Amino acid sequence: MLLIPCPYCGLRPEIEFRYGGEAHIARPADPTALDDAAWGAFLYLRANPKGLHAERWRHTHGCGRFFNAVRDTVSDKFVATYEVGAPKPDLAALAAARHERK
Amino acid sequence: MQRFSGFSLLRRAFSDHRGWSEQWRSPEPRPEYDIVIIGGGGHGLATAYYLAKEHGLRNVAVIERAWLGGGNTGRNTTIIRSNYLFDESAALYDHALKLWEGLSQALNYNVMFSPRGVMMLAHTVHDVQVFKRHVHANRLNGVDNEWLTPAEAKQFCPPLNIGGDMRYPMLGAALQRRGGTARHDAVAWGYARAADALGVDIIQNCEVTAIRRGLSGAVEGVETARGLIRTKKIGVVAAGHSSVVMAMAGVRMPIESYPLQALVSEPVKPIFPCVVMSNTIHAYISQSDKGELVIGAGTDAYVSYSQRGGLHIASHTIEAVCELFPTFRRLRMLRNWGGIVDVTPDRSPIIGKTPVPGLYVNCGWGTGGFKATPGSGHVFAWTIAKDEPHPINAPFTLERFRDGYLIDEAAAAAVAH
Numbered sequence: 306m307l308l309i310p311c312p313y314c315g316l317r318p319e320i321e322f323r324y325g326g327e328a329h330i331a332r333p334a335d336p337t338a339l340d341d342a343a344w345g346a347f348l349y350l351r352a353n354p355k356g357l358h359a360e361r362w363r364h365t366h367g368c369g370r371f372f373n374a375v376r377d378t379v380s381d382k383f384v385a386t387y388e389v390g391a392p393k394p395d396l397a398a399l400a401a402a403r404h405e406r407k
Numbered sequence: 408m409q410r411f412s413g414f415s416l417l418r419r420a421f422s423d424h425r426g427w428s429e430q431w432r433s434p435e436p437r438p439e440y441d442i443v444i445i446g447g448g449g450h451g452l453a454t455a456y457y458l459a460k461e462h463g464l465r466n467v468a469v470i471e472r473a474w475l476g477g478g479n480t481g482r483n484t485t486i487i488r489s490n491y492l493f494d495e496s497a498a499l500y501d502h503a504l505k506l507w508e509g510l511s512q513a514l515n516y517n518v519m520f521s522p523r524g525v526m527m528l529a530h531t532v533h534d535v536q537v538f539k540r541h542v543h544a545n546r547l548n549g550v551d552n553e554w555l556t557p558a559e560a561k562q563f564c565p566p567l568n569i570g571g572d573m574r575y576p577m578l579g580a581a582l583q584r585r586g587g588t589a590r591h592d593a594v595a596w597g598y599a600r601a602a603d604a605l606g607v608d609i610i611q612n613c614e615v616t617a618i619r620r621g622l623s624g625a626v627e628g629v630e631t632a633r634g635l636i637r638t639k640k641i642g643v644v645a646a647g648h649s650s651v652v653m654a655m656a657g658v659r660m661p662i663e664s665y666p667l668q669a670l671v672s673e674p675v676k677p678i679f680p681c682v683v684m685s686n687t688i689h690a691y692i693s694q695s696d697k698g699e700l701v702i703g704a705g706t707d708a709y710v711s712y713s714q715r716g717g718l719h720i721a722s723h724t725i726e727a728v729c730e731l732f733p734t735f736r737r738l739r740m741l742r743n744w745g746g747i748v749d750v751t752p753d754r755s756p757i758i759g760k761t762p763v764p765g766l767y768v769n770c771g772w773g774t775g776g777f778k779a780t781p782g783s784g785h786v787f788a789w790t791i792a793k794d795e796p797h798p799i800n801a802p803f804t805l806e807r808f809r810d811g812y813l814i815d816e817a818a819a820a821a822v823a824h
Contacts, residue, residue, distance in 0.1 A: 306717040307709075320719055324708040326663075345809035349661035349752050353650035355712045378664075378711050 311364045312372050312386045325361030327351050328373045329393045355379060357396040361389075375399060408604035410515055430596060431603035436610050439637040440468045442791060443629055444644060445615050445652055447471025448480040449591070450769055450776065451644035452598035452609075453784020454791070456514075459605035461785070462792035467607045468638075469599075470631060472614040472648075476595025479646050479776060482746035484669050484691055484703040486682050487778040488525040488586035490545050490552045495802040495814050496755060497548040502799050503782025504585060510781055516597030518589050519696065525586030526555070526564060528685040528731070530575035538581040545583075555580045564681050566732045573730050575688050588682060588693050588701075594780055618655040618766070625764035626656065642767045642791050647712065647747025649770035656763050660770070661808045662749045665706040666716040667774050670725075670743035672735070674698030683731070690727035699741060702728060706748065706774060715745045748774050752808065754817035758787055758800040767791050768805065 307319040333339055333347055352358065358378050363371045375384040375394055384399060409415070409428055419426060442458060444451045447469045458464045487507055489500035506513075507520050529535045538554070545552035557569040560580040569577050599609055610633070617630040618641065628637040645652040647664045679694035691703035704724040707716040721743055729736045751757060751771035756779070758769045769787040772779060786797040796804070807813060 306719050319708075319717060327710075341809050341811075345661075345811075346659070349808040350659045351650075351661065351663050353660070353663050353710060355648070355651050358710055360709070376709070379713060381709075381711055381713050 307381060307383075309362060309374070310383055310386055311362075311367060311370075312388070313368045313370055314364060317364065317367055321364060321366040323363045323365045325363055325371065328359045328361045354396075357384060357400050359393055359396065377403075408515075408600065411517075430600040431609050433611065434608045436468060436470075436613065436631070436633055436636050437608065438635075439628075440608070441466040441638065442640045442642065443467075443636060443638040444469045444642045445629065446644035446646065447475045447595075447599070447609060447611065448478050448644065448646060449476060449594045449598065449780040450646075450772070450783045450787070451642070452476075452595055452602055453780050454642055454644060454769065454787045455607045455609075455784075456598045456602040456605070457785045457788035458792060459602055459607050462788060464792055465606035467602075468636065469602070469607060469609045470613050470615055470629065470636070471609070471611045474611055475599050475609065476592055479746040479748065480591055480595045480780075482669065482744055483591060483777040484693065484701050485588045485591050485777055486525060486586070486684070486691060486693065486703070486775075487520070487522075487589060488583050488682075489550050489778070490525070490527070490541060490581065490583045490586070491816060492541055492544050493814055493816065494548060496816055497545060497550050498799050499756075499782060499786070499803070500779055501548070501550050502785070503779045506781035506785060507589065508585075510589075510594075510597070514597040514601045516593060516600060518593045518597050520587065520589040522585050522587040523693075524563065524582055524584045524681040526560060526580045526582045526681055526683050528560070528577050528683065528687070529579045529581070530577060530685065530687040532578070534687055535578050538579070542581055550583070551585050552581055552583050555582050564679070564683055566679060566734050567683065568731055568733055577731075586682065588695075590696075591777060594777075598784070615652065615655070618652075620656065620763065623764070626766050640765050640767065640791055642769065642787065644769045644787070646770065646772070646776070647749050649749045649768065653761075653768060656761075656766050658761055658763060658766070661752055661757075661805075662771055663710050664712060664747050664749055665709070666711050666713060666745040667706045667748045668704040668716045668721050668743060668745045670702050670704065670721055671695070671699040671741050672702070672738045673741050675700070675738070678734075685727060685731065688727040688730065690724050690731060692728055692732070700735065700738065704743075706750070712747055713745070714747055748772070748776075750774070752817070753813040753815045755814040756783070756803055757805050758783065758803045759790055759796050759805060760794070761805055
């Protein structure tokens with residue numbers, strides 16, 4: 306079971322949380338302007354990286370708040386958490402920084 | 408290829424079983440092949456076998472990052488069934504089931520296919536209605552499936568608890584008698600041996616690092632840990648790593664990869680005659696020929712490539728198993744492990760061409776790909792050889808996520824299947 310660092314409550318066990326999928330997938334402002342390919346991409350295409358992944362979590366059985374996190378999908382370790390609405394971190398730079406520390 | 412038979416086994420028994428040759432070669436990769444298959448699991452090896460066997464294409468390589476069948480082929484719970492709701496799915500999975508029935512003879516390799524019956528339990532009124540709908544839909548498609556009362560289910564599977572003391576009492580079951588299990592490693596090895604005998608090169612411990620594309624966009628080859636291999640056609644059969652491999656060609660996929668766990672108990676004498684699945688309280692169980700109870704747990708909630716999952720997922724399944732089969736409460740679990748499954752939004756696979764000329768993909772089997780291994784390889788080989796889909800896999804395109812023609816088994820089963 307993962308230990309997840311809720312930015313509001315601290316480290317808590319995974320069963321208190323709900324996973325919310327990939328973060329930063331904004332609903333298009335004007336859906337009718339999109340063609341099928343762009344709409345299909347919004348609905349279904351996902352990064353699914355082997356490495357750092359920006360994703361949404363909700364501390365459902367705790368403070369109840371949503372937050373975003375960067376997690377390494379190979380080790381499942383959390384690298385960073387940040388508020389909903391904050392810009393997406395530079396995952397390539399984060400990965401390079403982690404690589405240097407090793 | 409040395410053929411296996413009762414006589415050849417007996418003959419070599421007298422010479423201490425020395426004199427058996429390797430079951431497949433370990434060749435150096437050639438600089439160029441007609442077709443390169445990325446991924447040496449059951450589906451990839453089956454694809455290579457049917458390319459050589461049915462289409463006469465023998466200048467084929469299967470490139471595997473690690474060892475054959477070491478991914479999901481060796482990590483699943485080996486359940487085989489074809490009782491899917493939609494016409495497209497029933498056609499695909501029943502095509503596979505028909506090939507399973509003659510596979511040991513076709514490959515001259517005992518894959519231990521055992522059609523012992525797959526029973527799916529209903530615990531709620533909704534379950535009963537859904538399963539009866541499945542039974543009728545299946546029978547219209549020529550797929551056997553029948554409805555059992557709790558007493559009939561108990562007769563078919565004596566360890567089953569049908570008492571009213573359960574949190575979710577059993578209200579009935581749908582039984583597919585042609586369903587069952589097979590030996591997962593033997594499937595990979597049998598296909599590898601048969602493909603090798605037809606001239607396919609199987610290259611293990613050779614990771615693909617890039618897919619090379621020409622100015623026209625068409626594929627030109629793969630760069631691997633053992634150098635560049637030129638080819639005009641690439642079949643990607645990389646299961647949990649499909650997104651990663653397809654990204655090498657610049658194609659984004661409607662796939663997310665999740666850990667799926669399974670576990671086995673200590674071996675016991677034969678006690679469990681069939682396969683039992685319960686989607687509602689989430690347990691899959693059967694007994695291997697070695698005597699271990701093979702138990703399938705669920706997927707973890709999050710995207711991961713770690714090949715392990717949370718213990719709470721496995722314990723949830725064990726609680727359900729103990730409720731259904733109280734007699735197993737004192738069994739100890741021997742091993743648990745995880746595999747990485749490639750899940751599509753509609754829980755149906757993607758088998759077909761891609762926007763990149765010469766690049767073909769067979770992925771998205773999610774939590775239930777083992778049962779489809781022969782059929783998957785068969786129709787994918789057709790697709791690669793003829794550059795057009797077989798009628799059975801024609802609906803399973805990548806474009807369906809653009810055009811909206813989903814084959815929504817996710818909604819039909821209400822859970823991962």
